[in-house]
Amino acid sequence: MASSTLICETQPWKDLKSHVEDIKKTHLRELLSDTDRCKSMMVDFDGITLDYSRQRATPGTMDKLYNLAETAHLKEKINRMFNGERINSTENRSVLHVALRAPRDAVMQSDGKNVVPDVWNVLDKIKDFSERVRNGSWVGATGKALTDVISVGIGGSFLGPLFVHTALQTDPEASKCATGRQLRFLANVDPIDVARNIAGLKPETTLVLVVSKTFTTAETMLNARTLRAWISKELGPSAVAKHMVAISTNLTLVEKFGIDPNNAFAFWDWVGGRYSVCSAVGVLPLSIQYGFTVVEKYVDKKFLFFYSRFLKGASSIDQHFYSTPFEKNLPVLLGILSVWNVSFFGYPASAILPYSQALEKFAPHIQQVSMESNGKGVSIDGKPLPFETGEIDFGEPGTNGQHSFYQLIHQGRVVPCDFIGIVKSQQPVYLEGEVVNNHDELMSNFFAQPDALAYGKTPEELLKENVLQHLVPHKTFSGNRPSLSLLLPSLDAYKIGQLLAIYEHRVAVQGFIWGINSFDQWGVELGKSLATQVRKQLHASRVKGESAEGFNFSTTTMLTKYLKESFDVPANPPTILPRI
Ligand code: F6P
Numbered sequence: 160m161a162s163s164t165l166i167c168e169t170q171p172w173k174d175l176k177s178h179v180e181d182i183k184k185t186h187l188r189e190l191l192s193d194t195d196r197c198k199s200m201m202v203d204f205d206g207i208t209l210d211y212s213r214q215r216a217t218p219g220t221m222d223k224l225y226n227l228a229e230t231a232h233l234k235e236k237i238n239r240m241f242n243g244e245r246i247n248s249t250e251n252r253s254v255l256h257v258a259l260r261a262p263r264d265a266v267m268q269s270d271g272k273n274v275v276p277d278v279w280n281v282l283d284k285i286k287d288f289s290e291r292v293r294n295g296s297w298v299g300a301t302g303k304a305l306t307d308v309i310s311v312g313i314g315g316s317f318l319g320p321l322f323v324h325t326a327l328q329t330d331p332e333a334s335k336c337a338t339g340r341q342l343r344f345l346a347n348v349d350p351i352d353v354a355r356n357i358a359g360l361k362p363e364t365t366l367v368l369v370v371s372k373t374f375t376t377a378e379t380m381l382n383a384r385t386l387r388a389w390i391s392k393e394l395g396p397s398a399v400a401k402h403m404v405a406i407s408t409n410l411t412l413v414e415k416f417g418i419d420p421n422n423a424f425a426f427w428d429w430v431g432g433r434y435s436v437c438s439a440v441g442v443l444p445l446s447i448q449y450g451f452t453v454v455e456k457y458v459d460k461k462f463l464f465f466y467s468r469f470l471k472g473a474s475s476i477d478q479h480f481y482s483t484p485f486e487k488n489l490p491v492l493l494g495i496l497s498v499w500n501v502s503f504f505g506y507p508a509s510a511i512l513p514y515s516q517a518l519e520k521f522a523p524h525i526q527q528v529s530m531e532s533n534g535k536g537v538s539i540d541g542k543p544l545p546f547e548t549g550e551i552d553f554g555e556p557g558t559n560g561q562h563s564f565y566q567l568i569h570q571g572r573v574v575p576c577d578f579i580g581i582v583k584s585q586q587p588v589y590l591e592g593e594v595v596n597n598h599d600e601l602m603s604n605f606f607a608q609p610d611a612l613a614y615g616k617t618p619e620e621l622l623k624e625n626v627l628q629h630l631v632p633h634k635t636f637s638g639n640r641p642s643l644s645l646l647l648p649s650l651d652a653y654k655i656g657q658l659l660a661i662y663e664h665r666v667a668v669q670g671f672i673w674g675i676n677s678f679d680q681w682g683v684e685l686g687k688s689l690a691t692q693v694r695k696q697l698h699a700s701r702v703k704g705e706s707a708e709g710f711n712f713s714t715t716t717m718l719t720k721y722l723k724e725s726f727d728v729p730a731n732p733p734t735i736l737p738r739i
Contacts, residue, residue, distance in 0.1 A: 247678035289446035300398035312370030319436025348378035354737030472656025494668025511554030522554030
């Protein structure tokens with residue numbers, strides 16, 4: 160395939176377009192009755208089992224999808240990513256988040272330079288700093304230990320760390336390591352989020368991490384200035400040095416902000432924001448909360464006990480992704496099946512349904528990783544695409560989702576689902592006299608839902624059950640709704656790292672096949688620049704009484720109403736912080 164040819168112009172794409180019409184004639188009930196087919200659709204890696212037998216696909220479909228992947232040069236593109244080539248061409252950057260979890264002695268090049276030693280310099284600095292905060296040798300301005308951390312950041316500087324934190328919180332070993340500590344995340348520029356974050360905390364025992372790749376993101380910088388004011392007001396401006404540190408690629412702006420560059424933790428432009436959880440963005444807050452050894456992967460005698468951890472888990476999937484044939488490669492399988500569902504069946508959405516409350520923040524994180532990466536309208540060469548890319552990702556833990564949006568996915572729209580189950584609960588509960596223990600109750604749903612979606616229920620079955628005739632249409636389930644299931648043996652830091660990397664690479668596979676740039680995000684810029692214009696107007700209206708100008712009728716009307724009804728907002732107010 161020539162580099163300028165769109166994937167939809169190739170023969171394998173056209174083959175799949177006609178093949179999908181055949182598959183549409185087959186119900187999942189029939190596909191699931193073929194045991195050999197089902198056997199061929201179960202894949203194991205490192206204790207994780209993927210079952211994709213409830214996809215509307217046959218082994219023949221898979222062969223056609225592998226052909227498509229080959230035509231899209233998937234393997235070459237994966238290699239180019241791992242080789243540090245500048246595959247993010249619109250920003251002229253390498254895409255090397257895999258280097259963030261590479262072993263200390265690995266070699267991964269960007270621009271001819273091995274970046275792994277830089278990664279490990281920062282990891283060593285994080286280890287040292289987090290241990291000093293945790294053991295009380297780094298103290299606040301009044302000499303008190305810093306027991307609470309607020310991590311200020313948004314998007315990729317927030318969602319990944321929040322997901323991992325939420326997942327570790329109930330892990331018995333991690334929670335023991337976090338005793339007496341709090342970690343909070345301030346993301347939204349809404350002052351209510353400030354109020355929620357500082358509620359119950361005291362500046363003298365709080366450390367603020369300002370997390371921003373660019374150090375220019377409007378929301379993060381205003382929140383950072385707000386918390387700087389909160390600290391200064393109580394402890395004086397000199398306290399900032401002890402109570403605020405930064406994580407950024409822009410150390411010049413960090414210094415300008417007033418944070419000592421020695422208290423800054425670097426990362427690099429070859430780490431995309433939404434792929435940055437394994438950089439200082441995630442590792443610093445998580446190390447302070449849980450101890451460095453819970454999140455890092457380094458194995459030495461001293462830390463033998465902590466052998467299999469978060470970064471090591473992610474790294475194990477990187478190796479698997481890089482070296483495993485497509486037929487057994489978890490991220491590749493997930494990626495090509497998504498392309499099959501989006502581009503050939505035309506299903507626009509995808510649900511991520513973890514049967515684990517610890518994975519509560521997984522779907523919101525993957526939502527950004529996937530939708531910011533693959534929601535594109537042009538090919539990597541800038542050609543308009545005659546097909547849709549990306550998918551609408553959403554999700555909730557089971558069983559909560561079942562009582563919310565599952566009605567729609569059972570009888571309304573078709574939404575391919577990823578069910579994620581865990582064999583051993585982080586927090587088992589057994590009640591004497593109950594039919595099953597609490598985790599088994601949860602998992603009964605994990606096993607039942609995919610079959611309900613796939614098989615459905617026919618009018619004949621309902622009539623046999625003596626369902627009243629007029630209710631039969633309402634109680635009929637068409638079935639034939641695709642899903643896949645991932646079963647993980649447990650949910651410790653290592654498995655959390657694996658899950659993260661599986662989905663990061665799944666998104667890369669989709670983008671590589673669609674022929675788009677999954678690593679830029681120009682689509683977020685327009686709204687940001689229009690907000691700058693509105694911000695200027697609000698300032699001019701508040702301070703000089705100027706009326707709204709230069710906007711269309713609709714925006715002018717709404718802005719005018721907003722200004723009129725908030726006339727009591729002071730023009731030049733003193734610093735006022737939430738009191739909650
Ligand atoms: O939403 C756009 C975006 O640039 C994301 O890609 C990024 O994760 C987020 O803003 C935050 O950016 P930064 O880390 O530079 O503050």
